[in-house]
Amino acid sequence: MKYYQTKDIMKKAVLLAKTLEGNWSARMKLALNNVYIDHYLSQPLTKDVVEKLLLKGMSFRKIKKHYKVGMDEISSLLAK
Incomplete structure (x- = not known):
């Protein structure tokens, strides 16, 4: 993140x-x-963004709903 x-x-x-x-x-x-x-929700879905959102307390369900993706896609991102 820049200054x-x-x-x-x-x-x-x-x-x-x-x-x-x-x-x-x-x-x-x-x-x-x-x-x-x-801020993180305004960025495209990547492994880093998902990890940071989870660290900030956001649930898989809310991430899934915001990005309109399935749980399998989120899990596959984290598995890489």
């Missing part, structure tokens, strides 16, 4: 965190996670 992409993601996360309620650290963590997931 300008990181800067853009942080701007979006701070704006989102300001709209939430509660502890700032918790709000920022949730907002940053959400913005990272949106």
Whole structure:
């Protein structure tokens, strides 16, 4: 990820965190996670993208629904 992409993601996360309620650290963590997931979902389906989405807490079912692919295709990507 390039510097300008990181800067853009942080701007979006701070704006989102300001709209939430509660502890700032918790709000920022949730907002940053959400913005990272949106960023990875805008990229084409690859093994790296699937792994990063899973690390961020997104389920196979949501990945499958977003990319409109079957579970077999996702599993075959991860098996390579």
